[in-house]
Each structure stands twice: as structure tokens, then as C-alpha cells.
Amino acid sequence: METELSLGSPTLWAALGIFIAAYVLIFAEKLHRTIAALAGAVAMVIAGTFLGFYGQGEALAAIDFGTLFLVTGMMVMVAILEGTGATQYLAIKIAQASRGRPFLLLAGLGAFTAGASAFLDNVTTMVLIAPLTISLADVLDLSPLPFLTTEAAFAVMGGLATLVGDPANIIIGSGSGFGFVDFLVHLGPVALVVWVGSLAVFLLIFRDFVRQRPKNVEKLMAIDARKALGDPAGARRMSVVLGIVVLLYLLHQWLGLEPATVAMLGAALALVVVRPDVRRVLGEVEWSAVFFYGALFVLVGGLEHVGILHEFAVLFQKFAEGNVLVASLVLLWGAGVVSAVVDNVALVIALVPVLQRLGHLGLPPEHLTPLWWSLAIGAVLGGLATPIGSSATVVTIALSERTETPIDARRWMAVGVPAWLVGLSLGTLFVVWGVLTGFYE
Amino acid sequence: MIPVISSGLVFVATYALIFSGRVHRTSAALAGAVAMIAVGIGFGFYDFDRAMEAVDFNTIGLLLGMMIVVGIIQPTGAFQYFAIRLSRLSRGRPWLLFLGLSWFTALVSTVLDNVTTVVIVAPVTVSIAEVLGINPVPFLLGEAVLSNIGGVATLVGDPPNIIIGSAAGLSFNDFLTRLGPVVLAVLAVSTAVFPLLFRREFRARPGDLENLERLDARRALVDPPTMRKMFWVLGFTVLLYFVHEPLRLPPGLVALIGAAVGLLWVRPKVEEVMNLVHWDVLLFFIGLFVVVGGLESAGVLGFVSQELGALARSGILVAAVAMLWLSALMSAVVDNIPFTIAMVPVIRALGSQGAVTTPLWWALALGVGFGGNATPIGATANVVVISVSERTPYPISTRHWISSATLITALSCFIGTLFLILGIETGWFL
Numbered sequence: 001m002e003t004e005l006s007l008g009s010p011t012l013w014a015a016l017g018i019f020i021a022a023y024v025l026i027f028a029e030k031l032h033r034t035i036a037a038l039a040g041a042v043a044m045v046i047a048g049t050f051l052g053f054y055g056q057g058e059a060l061a062a063i064d065f066g067t068l069f070l071v072t073g074m075m076v077m078v079a080i081l082e083g084t085g086a087t088q089y090l091a092i093k094i095a096q097a098s099r100g101r102p103f104l105l106l107a108g109l110g111a112f113t114a115g116a117s118a119f120l121d122n123v124t125t126m127v128l129i130a131p132l133t134i135s136l137a138d139v140l141d142l143s144p145l146p147f148l149t150t151e152a153a154f155a156v157m158g159g160l161a162t163l164v165g166d167p168a169n170i171i172i173g174s175g176s177g178f179g180f181v182d183f184l185v186h187l188g189p190v191a192l193v194v195w196v197g198s199l200a201v202f203l204l205i206f207r208d209f210v211r212q213r214p215k216n217v218e219k220l221m222a223i224d225a226r227k228a229l230g231d232p233a234g235a236r237r238m239s240v241v242l243g244i245v246v247l248l249y250l251l252h253q254w255l256g257l258e259p260a261t262v263a264m265l266g267a268a269l270a271l272v273v274v275r276p277d278v279r280r281v282l283g284e285v286e287w288s289a290v291f292f293y294g295a296l297f298v299l300v301g302g303l304e305h306v307g308i309l310h311e312f313a314v315l316f317q318k319f320a321e322g323n324v325l326v327a328s329l330v331l332l333w334g335a336g337v338v339s340a341v342v343d344n345v346a347l348v349i350a351l352v353p354v355l356q357r358l359g360h361l362g363l364p365p366e367h368l369t370p371l372w373w374s375l376a377i378g379a380v381l382g383g384l385a386t387p388i389g390s391s392a393t394v395v396t397i398a399l400s401e402r403t404e405t406p407i408d409a410r411r412w413m414a415v416g417v418p419a420w421l422v423g424l425s426l427g428t429l430f431v432v433w434g435v436l437t438g439f440y441e
Numbered sequence: 442m443i444p445v446i447s448s449g450l451v452f453v454a455t456y457a458l459i460f461s462g463r464v465h466r467t468s469a470a471l472a473g474a475v476a477m478i479a480v481g482i483g484f485g486f487y488d489f490d491r492a493m494e495a496v497d498f499n500t501i502g503l504l505l506g507m508m509i510v511v512g513i514i515q516p517t518g519a520f521q522y523f524a525i526r527l528s529r530l531s532r533g534r535p536w537l538l539f540l541g542l543s544w545f546t547a548l549v550s551t552v553l554d555n556v557t558t559v560v561i562v563a564p565v566t567v568s569i570a571e572v573l574g575i576n577p578v579p580f581l582l583g584e585a586v587l588s589n590i591g592g593v594a595t596l597v598g599d600p601p602n603i604i605i606g607s608a609a610g611l612s613f614n615d616f617l618t619r620l621g622p623v624v625l626a627v628l629a630v631s632t633a634v635f636p637l638l639f640r641r642e643f644r645a646r647p648g649d650l651e652n653l654e655r656l657d658a659r660r661a662l663v664d665p666p667t668m669r670k671m672f673w674v675l676g677f678t679v680l681l682y683f684v685h686e687p688l689r690l691p692p693g694l695v696a697l698i699g700a701a702v703g704l705l706w707v708r709p710k711v712e713e714v715m716n717l718v719h720w721d722v723l724l725f726f727i728g729l730f731v732v733v734g735g736l737e738s739a740g741v742l743g744f745v746s747q748e749l750g751a752l753a754r755s756g757i758l759v760a761a762v763a764m765l766w767l768s769a770l771m772s773a774v775v776d777n778i779p780f781t782i783a784m785v786p787v788i789r790a791l792g793s794q795g796a797v798t799t800p801l802w803w804a805l806a807l808g809v810g811f812g813g814n815a816t817p818i819g820a821t822a823n824v825v826v827i828s829v830s831e832r833t834p835y836p837i838s839t840r841h842w843i844s845s846a847t848l849i850t851a852l853s854c855f856i857g858t859l860f861l862i863l864g865i866e867t868g869w870f871l
Contacts, residue, residue: 032711035704042694042701049689056499056691065493256482258489265475271468278465278721279831287715 014047015054015306022299027342034288037295044302054302062301063294066174066260067167071290073263074164077242078124079284080270084235087116087128088228092136096221100140100214106150106206107199109133113151114195117158118165119246122392123286125155130399139223141215145405146206149415152396153384157198157423160380161191163259164249167293168339168348168379170259175352176372179253186373186440190430194381197426198419205415234274241270296349304353313357320358324367325435329428332374336424339382340389348379370440374431381423387412444486448739451477455732456774459818462839466818467721470728477735487735495734496727497778499693500556500600500821504723506696507560510675512717513703515564517668521661524568529658533573535643536636542566543583543635547591547628551598553682554692555588559822561675563829570833572656578835579639579845581826586814586846587631588822590853593810594624601781601809608785609802619803619870623860627811627853634852638845667707674703719828726776726821733775742783745771757797761804761861761870768808769854773815781809800861800870807857815850817842 022040026033041059048054081087094112098104109129117125129151137144159166163173163183173183203210214220229235245266248255252262271278303309320327338347355375359368383390387397387409393416400407434440455473459466474492481487514520531537542562549558562584570577592598596606596613606616636643662668678699681688685695704711736742752763771780784805792798813820817827817839823846830837864870 031705031708034711035701035708038697039701039705042698045694046690046698049694055689056694060498066489256488257479261475261478261482261489264471265479268468268472268475272464272472275464275468278467282467282720282724283716285720287718287720288711291715 009306011051011053011306012308014051015044015302016308018043018047019299019303023346026346032288033343034292034295037292037299041295041298044299048302048305054305058305059298059301062304063297064171064174066258067171067297068290068294069260070164070170070174070263071167071293072285073260073265073267075121075124075285075290076267076281077238077245077263077270078120079281080234080274080276081120081238081242082124082128082284083231083276083280084238084274085228085230086235086238087125088132089225089235091129091132092223092225092228095136096223096225100217100220102140102142102146102212102214103203103210105136105140106147106202106210109147110150110154110199110202111195114154114158114161114191117155117392118161118191119242121286122155122159122166122390123395125158126152126392126395126399130396134399134403136220139216139219142212143209143405144400144403145407145411146202146209148396148400148403149407149412150202150206152393153198153202153415153419154195155392155396156383156390157191157194157381157419160194160377161188162249164263166344166380167289168344169376171293171345171348171352172372172376172379173259175356178372180249180259181253183376184250186434187376190377190427193430194423194426197422201418201422202415205418234276237273238270241266241273244269293345293349296346300350300353303350309350309353310357313354313361316354317358317361317363320363320367320371324370325432327367328370328374328431328435331371332378332427332431333424335375335378336382336385336420336427339379340385340420344379344383344390348375351375366438370431370435373434373440374427377427377431378424381420381427384416384420384423385413386416389416444481444484444739445741445744447480447484448477448486448735449741451480452732452736452741460816460839465721466824467725467728470725470732472728474728474731477732481735481738486740487738491738492731492734495737495779496730497776499691500778501723501726502691502693503554503696504556504560504726504821504825505718506678506693506698506700507557508718508723509700509714510671510678510696510703511560511564512714513707513709514668514671514675515717516709516713517664517671518662519668519671520564521568521572522658522668523565524572525656525658525661527565528569528572535573535575535579535645538569539580539583539635539643540632542569542580543587543632544628546584547587550588550591551595551624553679555592555599555820555822556825557682557696558588559584559825563826567829567833570835575645576642576835577833578830578837578841579635579642581830581837582841582845583632583635585820585822585826586849587628589810589813589820590624590627590631593806594621599806599810601777602806604778604781604785605802605806608789609799611799611802616806619864620806623807623857626860627856630852630856631849634849635845638848667709670706671703674699674706677702719825722824722828725818725824729776729818730779733779736775737779737783742779745783747787757800758862758865761800761865762858764801764804765808765857765861766854768805769812769815769850772809772812773819773850777809777813777820781805797871800865803864803870804857804861807861808854811850811853811857814846814853816847 018040022036025031025036045054045056045059091112094108095105098108113125113129130148133147133151134144137147163169163180169183245262248262252259335347355371387393397407451473455469458464458469478487478489478492531541546558546562563581566580566584567577594617596602596616602616678695681695682692685692752760788798788801817823827837861870
């Protein structure tokens with residue numbers, strides 16, 4: 001399957017050249033990332049066919065369909081949920097429970113965003129919550145800025161807790177074979193601590209803001225939350241479906257069901273039970289993202305077939321065998337820094353085969369496991385640092401442009417960088433603790 | 442036995458749900474796929490990985506690539522441009538339009554994939570119908586049916602033919618000389634029958650012929666530079682189809698090369714192009730492949746083909762005719778590719794026992810080729826035109842389909858049987 005690696009071989013340079021060119025194009029963002037990735041993938045397969053190192057069959061085998069169908073299934077469910085208005089209903093209820101006090105509202109909406117994005121797509125969560133937040137802040141005559149930045153940060157951090165919370169976790173789960181419960185047990189506590197720590201930091205940053213007395217509380221209380229519920233019957237059915245899906249996720253390892261099967265099961269069930277307009281629902285799935293992931297798998301698969309990733313794994317193995325703790329922390333902070341400026345999915349898809357290879361090379365599981373969790377923590381939380389680090393932030397910034405205080409880079413970094421530092425530091429503590437006590441083995 | 446029964450039940454339930462029309466066919470196919478995997482895991486005959494192997498991603502890639510190319514062309518107004526031109530040429534006479542469009546589709550389908558052809562022709566047809574203010578349903582139906590028939594004529598016209606050709610060692614010329622005449626006869630009969638079935642639609646005179654004269658075709662063309670670029674891309678892709686075999690590039694990859702070149706050159710808004718792709722069609726086929734794959738894994742297809750094999754021992758004429766009708770019946774409900782693949786070892790086994798198998802290969806090619814027309818989901822092209830029609834005010838219903846295409850399927854199978862008997866008696870098909 002793999003050719004012997006030699007520096008003079010044209011295969012090596014062709015594969016490496018196409019890979020680097022495609023990644024530069026993706027990160028440069030001059031071209032839509034999907035176009036860049038697709039062009040790179042097609043070039044890789046053509047070069048592979050003519051030079052004999054890769055073909056359509058191998059390219060298809062390199063695509064992790066588990067990831068693609070998990071993402072698709074979750075997006076279909078989210079699109080159906082979106083149509084029912086259930087998310088907005090809950091957000092209004094939370095705002096009313098806070099009685100408009102900024103302190104409680106910030107904490108409440110932040111926690112809600114984190115919880116929602118642990119199960120739903122981060123971008124969709126923000127698309128649903130941000131416009132509502134802006135109008136709620138408008139009613140209370142408060143600046144929406146602190147709410148929006150907090151929510152965006154929580155949308156990113158929320159994804160860390162579960163297998164399905166962030167595309168990076170989905171890919172890591174599929175590549176490592178860890179299930180939903182594994183993620184919940186090993187990353188759930190990290191996520192919880194990071195949420196609490198960041199919330200404390202946010203309240204400190206916005207200390208003057210949260211001390212304000214809200215105006216027009218009676219107007220807030222007068223909002224009829226049920227009006228947001230466009231389709232109450234659909235919302236009820238959808239909550240039953242989501243309940244079944246969560247239950248199946250908790251049991252999937254025991255039942256022998258792949259996470260992707262559970263997600264597609266939920267999607268199919270929701271489509272049959274809620275019976276939405278299929279074309280609208282499918283139109284809301286972010287196909288360009290699904291497509292982008294698929295093309296990245298093909299690109300990285302080509303690199304794997306010429307043996308470069310293998311060499312890379314051999315190098316890393318010596319390092320990881322020497323000191324697993326140092327290797328884990330290098331991975332955590334490395335991924336954290338790189339994901340701050342580039343798409344974490346592109347990074348994770350390239351690193352997963354390297355970690356898998358480490359396992360094949362005979363790195364014992366107790367050394368390999370902490371590496372997977374470190375990668376997840378770094379890749380998910382890394383996106384907090386810059387305004388372009390995660391798609392949830394990008395969307396929130398775009399949505400904030402119609403308010404009086406649009407989020408710019410400086411306003412974002414004032415919140416994002418502290419959250420990034422707190423998140424990665426607490427993550428580091430957890431990894432150190434996990435490795436020393438054997439919890440991460 | 443439990444795998445066979447349980448997978449059979451899931452299969453039947455899925456198809457009942459699809460045909461009942463109570464839920465969207467994509468929802469039904471996905472539900473069936475998930476149920477098949479769940480049952481397969483429960484009884485140990487199927488799982489997610491095997492389901493993924495059952496999906497023919499070459500077909501999916503082909504559909505996706507061509508839909509992206511069409512999605513880039515669509516906003517340029519090129520389809521409307523050609524629609525206006527063609528409408529003028531036909532002077533608004535529906536039957537002339539029908540003849541031109543459907544025979545064009547059939548002809549192109551003999552060398553190009555049916556799906557590619559239909560994906561391109563269907564939007565033009567919808568635009569023509571809009572220009573003339575007529576109902577596009579008969580045209581779309583005719584195009585799907587005739588493209589399926591046209592594909593039977595050549596070695597490269599249809600995926601089952603490629604499979605049969607390589608399994609039986611039959612050449613391009615063998616196909617053209619044996620099946621070409623059959624296809625020509627069936628095409629002639631079908632074009633005669635269609636106007637009879639849609640008398641009302643064909644008699645309708647477009648109200649606004651003067652309006653048509655006043656329409657400026659060039660006005661409809663919003664973005665000529667992009668259109669020109671995309672025609673180069675389309676030409677290049679079609680060229681690649683012709684040489685894809687010596688280049689060892691599978692058709693799915695060729696279509697995606699076209700899509701990549703188009704996206705890179707035109708740089709459209711990716712989200713808009715993605716929205717024009719018929720994702721419901723792609724997911725429907727993925728679901729269906731998974732369902733049929735479960736049936737195959739459970740051993741049901743093997744069971745059917747063994748029964749057929751037993752029948753074949755009772756004489757070549759009976760066997761060939763039975764093969765044609767059974768293949769037609771089977772490919773009306775399951776995709777004809779997995780069925781053809783399942784039949785290949787059966788016919789081969791008969792051959793190794795000393796039977797003359799050439800007529801059986803022809804019968805198989807005719808049966809799976811014509812049978813796809815019998816139901817709305819029998820062939821890929823059918824699902825594509827139905828999905829296209831659902832974006833117009835005239836969605837094609839199952840009733841529409843059964844009242845026209847199913848009749849034509851029966852007719853084509855009769856004609857096929859006649860030719861088969863004649864061919865065997867004269868020795869032409871041996």
C-alpha cells in the first residue's frame with residue numbers, strides 16, 4: 001500500500017507540492033476554502049492516478065464517511081429544530097428568568113449557548129441566538145456587545161464537551177475510535193471547568209457593565225415566548241427525537257452503533273416524524289462545509305499514501321515515548337496556536353492519520369490516549385484567540401455589524417484572548433493531572 | 442434465514458413508504474437505510490462500513506460533479522437563451538419540440554451517461570415550457586424515458602452495459618449491431634405513443650407566439666463570459682468522458698474534475714452553487730444503495746439469481762425471455778447496477794456448465810435497460826427529472842409516471858422479446 005519514501009522520488013514531491021499548495025490556498029482565503037480543497041483533492045487524485053500512488057478507489061477509502069454523515073445528520077436535525085423556533089423560545093424564557101439583570105442574563109445566555117453548542121452546530125447556535133440577543137438587549141436598552149462576545153466564546157467552548165460538539169471532535173472521535181461517553185467523561189469535566197473559569201473572567205472584564213440597572217424590565221416580561229414557537233407540535237416532536245438521539249449517543253458504544261448511524265437515525269426520524277419541507281431542510285445544511293471536509297480527507301489521504309505522514313509519525317514517536325506529558329502539552333499548545341489562525345478542521349484532518357500511525361507503530365495506548373485528548377482541547381479552544389479563529393466568531397461578528405457597537409478585532413481579542421489563555425491553561429492542568437493520575441490512559 | 446427475512450421486510454417497508462408518497466422519498470430512503478443498518482447490526486449481517494461500501498460513490502460523484510457544473514451555468518441565463526432559441530425554431534409546436542428534445546436526449550445518452558444528459562437537458566426544458574407557457578411534464582417524462590432507452594444501444598451508454606460487456610467480453614460493435622436495431626424500434630414506438638398519452642398537452646397552442654417573437658434571446662443571457670467559460674468546461678468534460686478509459690480516470694472523477702475546473706475558473710459564490718445541487722437526489726440514492734446493499738449482504742439477491750439460474754436450464758429461448766422480463770421487473774424496483782452485478786456470476790456459472798449464454802447477456806441488457814422506466818425510482822434519470830419538476834408549478838406525480846412510462850416499459854419489453862425470439866431463431870443473437 002505504501003511506497004518506500006525516498007527524497008528523489010517525483011511522487012513524494014508531487015503529493016507534497018499539491019498538499020502545500022492547496023493548504024496555502026485554503027488558509028490564504030483569497031479563494032473559497034471549498035473550491036481550494038476540491039481543486040487540491042482532484043489534483044491529488046489525477047497526479048496519483050498517473051504516478052501510480054493514489055486512485056479514485058483509494059481516495060474514496062480515505063474519506064471518513066463517518067464524519068461526513070455525522071455532520072450531515074446533525075445539520076439536518078438542527079435545520080428541522082430551527083424551523084420550530086424551540087431555541088428562541090428557551091432563550092426568551094431564560095432572559096425572563098433573569099428579570100433583565102445583566103449579570104444573570106450574561107451568565108444565563110452564556111450557559112445556554114454552551115449547552116446548546118455542545119450538541120448543535122456552533123454556527124447554527126449563533127445564528128439562532130445572536131439576533132435574539134440583539135433584540136433583547138435593545139428592549140432592555142443595554143449594549144449587546146458583552147452578550148454577543150460572551151455567547152460566541154461559549155459557542156466555541158461548548159463544543160469541547162461532547163463528541164458531536166465541534167467538527168474537530170467528530171473527526172478525532174472517528175479517527176481514534178473513542179465514543180460519545182469517552183468524550184463526555186474525559187472532556188466534559190474540562191469543558192465545565194473552562195466554562196466556569198471563563199465566565200468568571202468575562203464577569204471581571206464586564207464588571208461595570210453587569211452592575212448596571214436594567215430599564216424596561218416590564219417590556220421584557222411582557223414578551224410572549226410562545227410566539228417564537230412557530231410550530232409547537234413540531235417542537236414537541238423534535239424534542240422527543242433529540243431525547244432519543246441523546247439516549248442513543250449515551251448507549252451507542254454498548255449497542256455497537258456508529259455515532260454517524262445515530263446521527264442519521266435522528267435525521268431520518270425527524271424527517272419522517274416532523275415532516276418538514278425536505279428541500280428547505282436540505283438547503284440549510286452547510287454542504288460546502290461537508291464538501292470541504294471530504295476534499296480535505298482526499299488531500300491528506302494522498303499524502304498518507306506516499307508515506308510522508310508515516311515518517312512524521314516515526315519522528316514524533318521517539319519524542320512521545322520519551323515523555324508523554326511533554327508531547328501532549330506540545331500538541332495541546334501547538335494545536336491551540338495553529339487553530340487560532342487557521343481552520344482547526346484542516347489541522348485535525350492532517351494530524352489524525354499521524355496519531356493513528358503512532359498506534360500502529362506500537363506506541364502503547366496509555367501514551368496515545370492523552371495525545372488525542374490534548375489535540376481535541378487545543379484544536380477546539382484554539383479558535384478563541386482571534387476573530388477569524390472559529391466560524392462561530394466569524395458569524396457573530398457579521399451579525400453584530402448592524403448594532404451600534406460592531407465587534408472589531410480589538411473588541412473581540414479583549415474577550416477572546418483571555419478566554420483562550422484561561423481555556424488552554426485549565427486544559428493544561430487537566431492533561432497534567434490526567435496523565436499523572438492515569439485518568440487519561 | 443432471519444437476515445433474509447428481516448432485510449426483506451425493511452426493503453419492502455422502505456419501498457412502500459417511498460411509493461406511498463406520504464413522506465418525501467428522501468426521508469423514506471434515509472429512514473430505510475438507517476433501519477437496514479440497525480437491523481443488520483442486530484442480526485450481524487450488515488454495518489455502517491459495509492453500508493458505505495455498498496454506496497456506488499462513482500455514481501454519486503458523477504451526479505454531484507455534473508450538478509455543480511449545471512449550478513454554475515444556471516445563473517448565467519444560458520438555459521433560457523437556448524430555450525428561447527429552440528422555442529422559436531419549433532414555432533411553438535409542442536410535438537416538434539418533443540421530437541427534437543427527446544431524440545436529442547436519446548442520442549446523447551448513447552454515448553454520455555444518462556444522468557449527465559438529463560441533468561443538462563431538463564433545466565433547458567423547464568425554461569422552454571416557461572417561455573411558451575406550457576406544461577413541461579410530458580417533455581421531462583419523455584426525456585427521462587428516452588434517455589434510458591437510448592443508453593441500451595451501446596456498450597458505454599449505461600453502467601449495466603459496461604458491466605455486461607466486460608463480463609461477457611462483448612465489444613462496442615456487438616452492442617451496436619445487436620441492440621441498436623431494438624433500441625431504434627423502441628424509440629420509434631415510444632415517440633409515437635407519447636403524443637397519444639398526452640393529447641391535451643400536445644394540442645395546447647402556446648398563447649403568446651407574438652410574445653415569443655418579441656423575446657430577445659440575448660437579453661436572457663445575463664452573464665455571457667461565464668457561459669462561454671462554462672461551455673469550454675463542459676466540452677472539456679465531455680471530451681474527457683470519451684477518453685476516460687485509456688486515461689484510467691473513472692467517470693465520477695471526470696465529472697468532479699469538470700466541477701473543480703469550473704469553480705476555479707468562474708469563482709462563483711459557492712453557497713449559491715451548492716444550493717442549486719439537488720441534494721435530495723444524492724441523499725435518496727445513498728439511502729437506496731444502503732438499503733439494497735443490506736439486501737445483498739443478507740443474501741437475498743443471490744437467492745433470486747439462483748432461482749433464475751435453475752430456470753435457465755429449461756431451454757435457451759424460455760430462459761432468455763424469462764431473463765428479460767425478470768430483469769425488467771427487478772430493475773423497476775432496485776437499482777439496476779447491483780442487480781446486474783448479482784446476475785453476472787449466475788450467467789457465468791451457466792456458461793461453465795456448457796450452456797450458450799450470449800442470448801442471456803442480451804436479454805439481461807435489454808431487461809435492466811428498459812425496466813428502469815417502469816417506476817419513478819427505477820432509474821437515476823427518472824429521479825432527476827422528478828426533482829427538477831418539483832421546482833416548477835408542475836410536479837411529476839407517481840400517477841403521471843405510471844399512466845405513461847409504465848405503459849411504454851411494457852411496450853419496450855414486448856418489442857425486446859420479439860427481437861430476442863427472432864434473434865435466437867435466426868442465430869443473430871447467439
